[in-house]
Amino acid sequence: MKSELKPEALVEFVRETYQTNKFIPLHAPTFAGNEKAYVLETIESTFVSSVGKFVDDFERQIETFTGSRKAVATVNGTAALHAALYMAGVARGDLVITQALTFVATCNALYHMGAEPIFVDVSPVSLGLCPKAVDSFLNEYAERTDIGCIHKSTGKKIKAVVPMHTFGHPVELDELVAICLKWNLALVEDAAESLGSFYKGKHTGTIGDFGAVSFNGNKIITTGGGGMVLCKTQQQGARTKHVTTTAKVPHPYEFFHDEPGFNYRMPNLNAALGCAQMEVLEPYLKQKRLLAESYKDFFNGTDFQFVTEPDYAQSNYWLNVVICSEREQRNELLEKTNQAGVMTRPVWQLMHRLPMFEHSICDDLSYSEFIEGHLVNLPSTPLSYQQGKQ
Incomplete structure (x- = not known):
């Protein structure tokens, strides 16, 4: 029989873990290396x-770490x-299959390019896009034609599938790749939260056609604001670099742009911070796993389910996650931990509940809705950060 765990016990455990009576944030940036020197x-x-040199250096470091053939730095993860x-x-006008259980940036990117999301359910295995749900939706509501995958009732083209590696846990990519090949769909990985996460030995964001990483201030490493496009070929990378740098054709002094482009370039100042952060990423990841193991042991035998990495993956444990047995238990946990100065957060409201996406095509979202009402994020800053601030 599982024991009942009171919020006060969690507060005590987190304070003992971080060895502080001060406010404990959800995930604070960690600056433990050459950040000041490189920025200066x-x-x-x-x-x-x-x-500047740091932009190029940062891109090369990400390529080396992730195994991406070409990485292109951008101003933020949404870009x-x-x-x-x-x-x-x-x-514009295309449909894109994605998950309703995601941060709004996933859908904002679609909205601003004139595409529309189709929301399908997430998997209990990963909390990310469920291959079975995607396959079921396509088999029932789509058809393959000479011009691509078509949504039967609207006649619109379904162009891509966008899984998000929720809280750093990799989705079931082999299955999604097979579905995309069958239906002639692009696979774009929203790897915003999963730097340092690996699917069967391959880094997230490198298995689909493209991947996107975020370096926001709350991510596992940060450039203040920043992102990176991970490309599978040098040719894709060169073109991505071109269109994200205003599509300017190189010339000693003339300004000529050969197509509409984006001004999505990462500043050298931010890249300098990123280069320093990359130097300590490996110790960060080790600290994150130690913290996750501590949470796992703490919740073992209780009526809370601590979310662990899937068997096929190595997760960065960006945010540690617990699933409550009842919605009322979730609400009490959120209220009492935050009152005690220990920051916890619920998962995002599902995207189809937001006014700008409430008319989107939705499949059954029963597990997403369960997670929405039962999940709590726990303090997840690497241990060395808080202990060094005493």
Whole structure:
């Protein structure tokens, strides 16, 4: 029989873990290396904008770490996802299958390019897009034609599938890849939260046609604001770099742009911070796993379910997650932990509940709705950060 766990016990455990009586954030940025030195070097060089050595260095470091053939730095994660979708051929009027259980940026990128989401359910295995749900939806509501995958009732083209690796846990990619091949759909991974997560030994964001990573201030490493498009070929990478840097044709002094482009370039100042963060990413990931193991042991035998990485994956455990047995238990946990100065958060409201997406096509979302009412995110900053602030 599982024991009942009171919120006060969780507060005590988190405070003992972080060894502080001060406010404990959900996920704070960690600066433990050469951040100040590299940013100062950038300022002293005067190359603080989109031209400078740190942008190139940061892209190369991400390529080395993830195994991506070409990484292209952008101003933020939403810009990276927008550029990835654009490069994958998503256009105005297209439909894109994604999950309702996601941060709004996933759908904002679609909205601003004139595409529309189709919401299907997430998987209990990963909390990300469920392959079975995608397959079932396509078999019932879509058809393959000479011009692509068509949604039967609207006649619109279904162009892509966009899974999000929720809280850093990789989705079931082999199954999604097979579905996309069968239906001639692009697979664009929203890997915003999953830097340092691997699916069967391959880094998230490198298995689909394109991937998009975020370096927002709350991510596992940060550039303040920033993102990265992960490309499968050098050719894709070169074109992505071109369209995200205003599509300017190189010339010693003339300004000529050969197509509509985006001004999505990452400033050198931000890239300098990223280069320093990459130098300590491996220790961060080790600290994150130690913290996750501590939470797992703490919740073992209780009426809370701590979410662990899928068997096929190695997760970065960006945010640690617990699933409550009842909605009332979730509400009490959120209220009492936050009152005690320990930040916890519910999952995002499902996208189809937001006014701008309430008319979107939806499949059965029963598990997404369950998670919406039962999930709580726990403090997840690497242990070394808080312990170094005492």
